[in-house]
Amino acid sequence: MAKSNNQIIIFDTTLRDGEQSPGASMSLEEKVQIAHAFEDLGVDVMEAGFPAASNGDFEAVSEIAKILKKTIPCGLARAVKADIEKCKDALKHSKRFRIHTFLSTSPLHMKHKLKKTPKEVLELIKDSVSLARRFTDDVEWSPEDGTRTTPDFLCKTVELAIKCGAKTINIPDTVGYTIPDEYYKTIKLLFDKVPNIDKAIVSTHCHNDLGLAVANSLAGVKAGARQIECTINGIGERAGNAALEEIVMAIKTRSDLMPYKTNINTKKISSCSKLVANVTGFPVQFNKAIVGKNAFAHESGIHQDGMLKNKKTYEIMTPESVGVTKSSLVMGKHSGRNAFKDKAAELGYPDLNEELVNNTFKKFKDLADKKKHVFDEDIIALIDDDLMKHNNAISLSSLEVIAGTKGPQKAKIELMIYDEIKKTETEGDGPVDAIFKAIKKIYPHNVNLQLYQVQAVTEGTDAQATVSVRIEEKGKISVGQAADTDTLVASAKAYINALNKLIIKRKRTAPSPDLSASA
Numbered sequence: 001m002a003k004s005n006n007q008i009i010i011f012d013t014t015l016r017d018g019e020q021s022p023g024a025s026m027s028l029e030e031k032v033q034i035a036h037a038f039e040d041l042g043v044d045v046m047e048a049g050f051p052a053a054s055n056g057d058f059e060a061v062s063e064i065a066k067i068l069k070k071t072i073p074c075g076l077a078r079a080v081k082a083d084i085e086k087c088k089d090a091l092k093h094s095k096r097f098r099i100h101t102f103l104s105t106s107p108l109h110m111k112h113k114l115k116k117t118p119k120e121v122l123e124l125i126k127d128s129v130s131l132a133r134r135f136t137d138d139v140e141w142s143p144e145d146g147t148r149t150t151p152d153f154l155c156k157t158v159e160l161a162i163k164c165g166a167k168t169i170n171i172p173d174t175v176g177y178t179i180p181d182e183y184y185k186t187i188k189l190l191f192d193k194v195p196n197i198d199k200a201i202v203s204t205h206c207h208n209d210l211g212l213a214v215a216n217s218l219a220g221v222k223a224g225a226r227q228i229e230c231t232i233n234g235i236g237e238r239a240g241n242a243a244l245e246e247i248v249m250a251i252k253t254r255s256d257l258m259p260y261k262t263n264i265n266t267k268k269i270s271s272c273s274k275l276v277a278n279v280t281g282f283p284v285q286f287n288k289a290i291v292g293k294n295a296f297a298h299e300s301g302i303h304q305d306g307m308l309k310n311k312k313t314y315e316i317m318t319p320e321s322v323g324v325t326k327s328s329l330v331m332g333k334h335s336g337r338n339a340f341k342d343k344a345a346e347l348g349y350p351d352l353n354e355e356l357v358n359n360t361f362k363k364f365k366d367l368a369d370k371k372k373h374v375f376d377e378d379i380i381a382l383i384d385d386d387l388m389k390h391n392n393a394i395s396l397s398s399l400e401v402i403a404g405t406k407g408p409q410k411a412k413i414e415l416m417i418y419d420e421i422k423k424t425e426t427e428g429d430g431p432v433d434a435i436f437k438a439i440k441k442i443y444p445h446n447v448n449l450q451l452y453q454v455q456a457v458t459e460g461t462d463a464q465a466t467v468s469v470r471i472e473e474k475g476k477i478s479v480g481q482a483a484d485t486d487t488l489v490a491s492a493k494a495y496i497n498a499l500n501k502l503i504i505k506r507k508r509t510a511p512s513p514d515l516s517a518s519a
Contacts, residue, residue, distance in 0.1 A: 006260045008251065009227040010244065011203065012038055013047040014276060015060070016076055017241055018231040024280040028060050034279065035064045037272050038232075039071045042263040045098060047229075050076045051090040052083040061090040065097060072138065074098035079128035088135040098138040100170070101128050105143035105157050107150065118153060125160050133165030140168035142205065147171070147178040147186060154186070155193045162196045168227060169200045173216055176209025176239060180219035187223035203227035206242045208234060213242035218250060221260060232276045233284055233291065245269045245290040245322065253317050270323030296324055335368070337361050340379075349383055356383075380505075381479075393418055393503045394443060394496050401488050403431040413438040413492065435492050439499070447471040447502070451479075454487060467494040471502060478502040 015031055018024065026034070031048070038046055048064040049057040065073040073094050077083035079101055091097035103124055104114050110121055125141070132139045141161040143149055149157075158169050171186060178186070183206070190197050204220035204227070206213040217228050234243030248264045273291035277284050286293045296319040306313035340361045344352055352360075363382050368374050397414040411434035414423040422442045428434030432452065451470035466483045467490040480498025484490035 008260045008262050009044045010262050011045040011227050011229040012043040013229050014231040016047040016049050018235040020237050021235045026279055030279045031060045032063055037275055041268045041272050042265045043071050045072045045074050047074045051086040058090050065091045065094040072098055074100050077101045079103040079124045084132050099132040099136055100140040101132050102142035102144050104145055106145035106148040109145045126164055129161050129164035129166050139166045141166040142170040142172050145174045147173040151189055159194045162200045167200055168203055170203035170205050172205040176207035180215045183216040184219040184223045187220045187225050191224050201226050205229040208239040214246045217242045232272050249290050266321055267323045392500050396492055399492050401431045409434050411435045411438045415442050431488055432491050447473045465490050467491045469494040469498045471498045476505050
């Protein structure tokens with residue numbers, strides 16, 4: 001019979017099985033950092049390492065055993081006296097600890113790996129579990145390759161391990177071979193056939209070779225298992241382990257069908273995922289459930305429209321529930337008009353009229369067809385360009401320039417400033433400098449000129465020149481561009497274009513009738 005208690009013990013093996021991922025080795029300092037984070041996350045049991053594997057592993061398990069206050073530290077040991085004693089020595093600094101020992105039980109492993117008979121395997125189980133029980137009353141035993149072990153022999157080994165003192169019986173799907181229905185039957189078999197099964201907690205440990213680790217683990221819980229072994233981000237040998245974040249959020253999200261609970265603080269999941277990814281150097285795939293970059297991102301216009309009306313239309317959990325700040329509407333070629341309008345409001349344009357929204361949205365779709373990623377800055381530039389057509393604060397009325405070798409170079413300029421004509425004349429270090437100084441004199445402002453660039457659009461002496469100007473004020477950057485057969489006229493127009501954009505940017509953050517009161 002399955003236990004009536006619906007509390008699920010989360011046994012995290014990121015520091016042991018997770019570190020066995022090729023290339024995922026962690027330093028002592030990194031393991032201690034992760035151990036602190038996982039205890040804060042609410043992990044019940046932490047498999048800190050394999051003390052007999054190396055001096056580094058021994059030291060890590062020892063240090064982690066010293067720092068854990070609520071989470072139970074655990075060490076892994078083969079069915080070998082030296083391994084089990086190493087575990088005890090590494091964990092002895094903790095008031096309570098677990099020794100997890102294992103031995104292969106499938107016909108394939110017994111014959112080719114252990115080269116031992118079933119009778120010899122039973123004797124080793126008896127000796128190893130009994131020894132571990134001398135050091136702690138919290139002993140876990142695992143039949144390695146349990147899902148390919150013959151049912152009768154599996155039951156016999158489990159009964160013996162419990163008789164010798166094991167309080168937790170873990171059934172590993174070591175090579176990720178089983179499927180949910182089959183794994184359910186395997187766990188159910190233990191409750192039906194092992195007479196002393198009520199004296200132990202049954203645990204799952206599923207690998208993801210067929211992509212079924214989480215599904216198999218939950219099937220095991222349905223059959224009566226009350227501990228799940230898992231890792232953050234699902235890292236581990238080969239294709240990895242059951243992912244802690246998927247298991248916990250599946251239980252939380254579908255409590256109607258899985259009336260279980262864990263001690264995990266789900267709001268810490270995202271930060272723990274990022275920590276493990278950074279430490280191991282294993283990036284989380286974008287479409288990874290729960291913790292992937294795209295898990296709460298929406299680009300489809302239909303989805304974005306639904307999200308804007310009610311987030312539950314396309315999200316079965318809130319991003320905040322796993323520690324993500326908010327959902328994101330990714331702007332791309334699949335985005336719809338409503339999402340574009342919402343994004344514009346988010347960027348500081350809440351009151352765009354319908355004509356401007358329609359015009360800018362069309363340009364946005366054209367741009368999205370050409371660019372893989374449309375950034376916020378791209379959208380701002382499109383809106384600013386359209387706004388400027390109707391809301392230019394400054395426009396060029398006339399320009400006369402005196403240039404040449406005899407100097408000084410002078411600019412005589414006339415500008416329309418908010419429907420008022422203003423004119424001035426200045427000297428400069430070259431004609432372009434004179435033009436820019438004249439503009440500043442008529443319309444005082446203080447900006448840094450970051451770029452001035454001239455490019456001929458066509459060939460010949462009558463070529464049209466395109467001038468690009470980039471200016472910056474208090475972190476706000478604005479780029480202006482203009483074309484004319486007269487390079488100096490193009491220069492004046494480009495600078496004024498950049499200035500108009502900067503005025504619009506400033507109005508969005510601090511409404512004001514002009515750009516700056518002083519130079």
